[in-house]
Amino acid sequence: MAGQLPGTDIAAEMAGVNAHPAAGQPLLRIEGVAKTFGTFRAVDGVSLDIRAGEFFALLGPSGCGKTTLLRMLAGFEAPDEGRLLLGGTDIAQALPHERPINMMFQNYALFPHLSVRDNIAFGLKRARLAREEIATRVAEMVALVKLEGLEQRKPDQLSGGQRQRVALARALARRPQLLLLDEPLAALDKKLRESTQGELMELQRRLGMTFIVVTHDQEEAMTMASRIGVMNAGKLVQVATPRELYEAPRSRWIAQFVGDINLFDGELTQRDGDRLVIATGGAGTLIAAAAREPAGGTRLSVAVRPEKIRLSRRGTESEHAAPINRLDGVVADVCYLGGTTTYKVRLDAGGMVQASLANSARRDADAYGPGQPVVAAFAPDDCVVLER
Amino acid sequence: MSARRIFARPARFAAIAPYVWMVLFFLVPFGFVLKISLSQTAIAQPPYEPVFDLTAGWAAIRAAFAALGIDNFRLLVSDDLYVFAYLRSLTVAVMSTALLVLIGYPIAYGMARLPRRWHAVAMVLVIVPFWTSFLIRIYAWINILQHDGLLNQILMALHLVSQPAVWLSTDAAMYIGIVYSYLPFMILPLYATLAKMEPALEEAAGDLGAPPWQVFWLVTFPLSLPGVGAGVLLCFIPIVGEFVIPDLLAGSNSLMIGQTLWLEFFTNKDWPVASAAAIVLLLVLLVPLLLYERLQKRQLEQGR
Numbered sequence: 001m002a003g004q005l006p007g008t009d010i011a012a013e014m015a016g017v018n019a020h021p022a023a024g025q026p027l028l029r030i031e032g033v034a035k036t037f038g039t040f041r042a043v044d045g046v047s048l049d050i051r052a053g054e055f056f057a058l059l060g061p062s063g064c065g066k067t068t069l070l071r072m073l074a075g076f077e078a079p080d081e082g083r084l085l086l087g088g089t090d091i092a093q094a095l096p097h098e099r100p101i102n103m104m105f106q107n108y109a110l111f112p113h114l115s116v117r118d119n120i121a122f123g124l125k126r127a128r129l130a131r132e133e134i135a136t137r138v139a140e141m142v143a144l145v146k147l148e149g150l151e152q153r154k155p156d157q158l159s160g161g162q163r164q165r166v167a168l169a170r171a172l173a174r175r176p177q178l179l180l181l182d183e184p185l186a187a188l189d190k191k192l193r194e195s196t197q198g199e200l201m202e203l204q205r206r207l208g209m210t211f212i213v214v215t216h217d218q219e220e221a222m223t224m225a226s227r228i229g230v231m232n233a234g235k236l237v238q239v240a241t242p243r244e245l246y247e248a249p250r251s252r253w254i255a256q257f258v259g260d261i262n263l264f265d266g267e268l269t270q271r272d273g274d275r276l277v278i279a280t281g282g283a284g285t286l287i288a289a290a291a292r293e294p295a296g297g298t299r300l301s302v303a304v305r306p307e308k309i310r311l312s313r314r315g316t317e318s319e320h321a322a323p324i325n326r327l328d329g330v331v332a333d334v335c336y337l338g339g340t341t342t343y344k345v346r347l348d349a350g351g352m353v354q355a356s357l358a359n360s361a362r363r364d365a366d367a368y369g370p371g372q373p374v375v376a377a378f379a380p381d382d383c384v385v386l387e388r
Numbered sequence: 389m390s391a392r393r394i395f396a397r398p399a400r401f402a403a404i405a406p407y408v409w410m411v412l413f414f415l416v417p418f419g420f421v422l423k424i425s426l427s428q429t430a431i432a433q434p435p436y437e438p439v440f441d442l443t444a445g446w447a448a449i450r451a452a453f454a455a456l457g458i459d460n461f462r463l464l465v466s467d468d469l470y471v472f473a474y475l476r477s478l479t480v481a482v483m484s485t486a487l488l489v490l491i492g493y494p495i496a497y498g499m500a501r502l503p504r505r506w507h508a509v510a511m512v513l514v515i516v517p518f519w520t521s522f523l524i525r526i527y528a529w530i531n532i533l534q535h536d537g538l539l540n541q542i543l544m545a546l547h548l549v550s551q552p553a554v555w556l557s558t559d560a561a562m563y564i565g566i567v568y569s570y571l572p573f574m575i576l577p578l579y580a581t582l583a584k585m586e587p588a589l590e591e592a593a594g595d596l597g598a599p600p601w602q603v604f605w606l607v608t609f610p611l612s613l614p615g616v617g618a619g620v621l622l623c624f625i626p627i628v629g630e631f632v633i634p635d636l637l638a639g640s641n642s643l644m645i646g647q648t649l650w651l652e653f654f655t656n657k658d659w660p661v662a663s664a665a666a667i668v669l670l671l672v673l674l675v676p677l678l679l680y681e682r683l684q685k686r687q688l689e690q691g692r
Contacts, residue, residue, distance in 0.1 A: 076591050096594035103595050109588035113610050122606075126597035174597065 025088065027052040027210050028073075028178060033082035033092075034234075035068055042068040044234035045082070050178075050212060055204050057225030058214045061257070065234040066214045070180050073212065074103045086177065097126070102176035106183045108167035110155040116142070116166050117151040123174040141169040144203070161192050168200075172207070181213040185220060197223050218258050222246070230254055246305075252386050255303045262306065262353050265388060268298040276385055278302055282351020286325050288383035299388045306356035308382035311343060314373045324379050327353060331372045343368055345376050418670075425663035426456040436660050460664035470665060473648040474672065480559075480634070480644060481627040484566045488623050489616060491567060492574035496615075497608075499575070500582035507583070514572050514579075526565060526636050533561050533637070562638035566627055574619040581615030582608075614687070621680055625673050645669055 026049035035043040043065040050056050058066040071077045073084065075096035084092045091099055102123070110119050120141050124134045142148055145165035155163055164184070171179055184200065185193045201224050204211045215221050221228050222242040229239045238250045249255035252263060266280030278286050278300055288302050314328065332352070333344035343355045353376050368374055427436040438452035464470045499510040517525060532538045533555035540552040555561045589611065593603040631646035638644075643651070645665065652662035 074591075074595055076594075095599075096591065097597045097599050101595075103592075105588050105592055107586075107588065109586065109592040111589060111592070111607060111611075122593070122598075123596035126602065170596065 026050055027054075027087060028212075029083075029085040030069075030073075031083040031085065033069070033072060033079045033084065035065075035072060035077060035079050041234050043072070043079070046231075046234075046236045047082075048229060048236060048239065050210060052210055053208050055201065055211045055224060055226045056213070057221035057228045058212065058231060059218055059221040059228050059258075060216065060231035062216055064231040066216075066231045067182060069231070070103070070182055070212065070214045073178070074101060074180055075099050100174075100177045101180060102171040102174055102178075103180040103182065104167050104171040104184055107187060108155075108163050110163060110166055110170070112155050115152050115154055116147060116158070119155070119166055120169045120173050123170065127174060137173055141173050144172070145169045160188055161196070164188060164196065168203075172209075176209075178210050178212065181211060183215055184213060186215075186217075193220075200224060222258075230257065232257070248384060249303070249386070252301055252303070252388065255384065255386060260306050260354060260356070262304045262309070263386075264302045264304075264351065266300060266302065268300050275380060276300070278385070280349075280351070282349055283325075283327050283347055283353065284349040286383070287380045288385050289380040290385045297387060301386045301388050303384040303386055304353075304378050304382055306342065306354045307340075307358075308378050309353060309355040310377045311345070311355050311357065311368060311374045312377065313368075314375055324377050325383075327376045329353065329374060329376055331368045331370050331374055334368065334370060343374075345374060347376070421663045421666055423456070424659050425460055425667050426458065427660045428455070428457075428459070429658045429660050434659070435657050460660045461668070463661060464664055464668060470645075470648065473643050473645040474668070476642050477628045477630075477645040477669075478672070480562070480566070480630075481624050484563060484570070484627050485620050485624045487563065487567050488570055488574040489620065492571055492578055492619065493616075495571075496575045496578035496582055499579050500585075511579075514575050518572065522569065523632070525569070526633060529561070529565050529568065530556065530636060533564070556637065557639040559638060562634050565633040565637045566630065569633060570623045570627065573622040577618035577622065578612065578615040581612045581618075585611055614684070617680055617683065621676065624676060628673060629669060 028050040030046055030048040030050075033043060033046050034041065046065075046069060058069060060066045068077060072079050072092075075091075075094055075098070079092050082092070083090045086099070086101070091101075111122065114122065117138055120138045121134050124137055129137070138151075142151060145168055147162065147165055147169065150158065150162065155166065158166065164187070168184075171181075181200075185196055188196060197220060200211075200213075213221070213224065222245075225242065227239060227241055228245050230237050230245065232253060238245060238254050240248075245254070245258055249258060249261075255261045255263065264278075264280040264283045264286060266278040266286065268276055269279045269285075270277035274289050276288050276290050278288060280286055280302065283302075286302050327345075327347050327349065329345040329347040331343055332346040335342040335344075338359070340356050340358050343357070345353045345355060347353055355376055423440075424436055427438060429435060430437040438455040440452050441448060495514075499507065499514075502510055534540075535552050535554075535556075537555070539555060540549070543549045543553065585608070589607055590603050593607045594600070598606060629646045630644060631650055634644045635647055635650075649662050649665050649669075652658045652665065
């Protein structure tokens with residue numbers, strides 16, 4: 001998909017489709033949407049604005065309601081409460097075939113009895129386009145996803161990656177205002193997944209289309225999306241850019257769900273400007289900078305990402321001048337991951353801490369073996385203070 | 389090392405077993421019938437000649453072979469009675485199978501779309517009539533269809549007819565009986581294909597702009613064709629040779645080939661002609677079977 005677009009400039013044409021919502025107005029406004037199956041509240045009062053041209057990811061563990069939300073956008077489920085405004089019109093009760101939205105299904109759902117060409121043309125024929133127009137658009141799509149020469153094949157004569165491309169081309173062919181992608185890369189192997197991530201981003205940027213992707217894979221969401229909405233138990237718990245989400249998670253749950261993190265539970269004992277002094281059980285007294293005032297309560301957690309923790313041999317740590325947290329401990333476990341090495345350190349105060357070091361920054365290869373007494377240090381600014 | 393050896397022998401036996409079955413219970417009896425169809429009728433025990441007697445020596449067997457002929461097959465083509473019986477059988481089978489598809493498809497579709505936990509219940513409801521003897525069920529229909537039977541009582545009560553209609557001994561009664569008896573054989577294969585169809589395929593069609601009726605005709609129906617084929621074969625072939633239902637429910641002025649066979653065997657005691665009729669029936673039924681097999685093979689090849 002990388003490289004030049006085919007002759008006709010469909011990128012510009014497609015971007016034009018998305019230009020119609022009034023400036024400042026979101027393309028899609030999800031307003032207090034809820035869906036209950038029996039007694040199970042799958043989606044619980046979700047409100048969210050999606051801007052035109054955005055690559056938005058809905059991230060969450062399985063069963064969190066992200067797929068149900070996506071299915072409501074596609075029209076396969078009707079919300080029990082709330083509104084879905086697409087360009088200002090409520091589409092909550094519209095049938096799937098009445099919506100200018102297309103979806104790429106998790107297992108692609110290609111029609112097994114139709115060729116690649118007929119799969120891609122399916123939506124165009126339903127739109128009653130002229131025969132020549134359909135032929136042109138199918139050719140464009142085939143070129144866009146680089147499936148030239150495979151037009152006559154049936155889906156089961158294609159590889160997983162090729163099938164994924166057919167599914168994408170079929171969903172894009174109608175030039176939807178909004179493209180929904182349900183776990184688009186889950187069925188691909190790791191190597192192909194990484195290259196396809198790049199291609200999807202490139203395609204989205206070039207077509208200027210609005211993508212909403214549902215995924216349980218936080219790395220995938222972080223890599224591709226410009227904004228991420230994290231869902232848990234039917235609720236949207238945080239909407240942020242990948243960076244904000246990682247650096248400033250709003251809750252313990254989000255901090256643990258997105259990436260690895262060290263959490264120290266404790267009590268607020270003292271406050272000095274934006275510095276909080278927190279007495280923790282497993283790591284002694286910690287000093288943390290609170291970017292955001294914790295709302296009430298003194299029961300707090302200090303969260304530190306493993307890569308923010310510096311390790312040094314005991315006795316050599318005096319070089320750090322800044323007022324930092326220093327925790328004495330002994331290396332318990334070393335895990336070499338290629339680019340980085342992860343150390344698990346058993347703290348003298350009783351807790352465990354995980355530190356991740358880039359191997360390029362490491363000075364001597366076997367500096368810290370298991371049993372090595374070390375100091376784990378981190379600055380107050382590297383901490384995130386979260387309510388418990 | 390031995391896992392392979394342990395499994396090898398039963399596996400080989402399992403592969404051979406169907407062939408043994410086919411030879412014992414199909415090919416050998418077929419050979420007998422074929423031989424009788426080439427014989428002449430005789431007033432004797434058994435009622436045909438020649439009779440192969442392996443103890444009578446080589447010359448006698450050669451003479452017996454020489455006595456075989458295709459006269460019975462000539463009779464079948466030259467006598468209207470048989471030609472019409474074949475034609476009527478095929479007509480009845482085509483009509484009934486068409487009715488079965490029209491009635492069975494919506495039922496199978498409805499079953500496949502039921503919530504999961506109701507599937508087993510629906511399945512049992514379809515199969516439950518089999519727990520009663522087939523003959524008893526046909527006699528029950530005679531009861532329902534007779535002059536003062538349930539059907540006429542209902543029609544009268546609803547003022548749809550002013551006088552009891554004649555049902556018994558009509559083609560209508562026969563079609564009712566056939567459709568009723570064969571419906572499970574149409575529903576079950578259809579249900580099996582429809583139930584295992586990925587629901588996302590229908591959703592994808594809707595998502596791509598197809599209203600529900602197009603979703604059905606463009607996706608659901610084409611993908612259920614293997615089930616339709618299986619159901620049609622399961623019904624069509626036995627209906628062509630059907631004997632009991634037309635005998636009990638239809639009139640006696642035109643016979644199906646199964647009834648003709650019965651007459652030849654038991655009333656006329658003409659085993660050779662009956663056998664010839666059976667052989668021709670088998671050949672007629674081979675045609676749809678071979679067509680279906682060819683179709684399936686092509687689908688399999690496309691599948692790869």
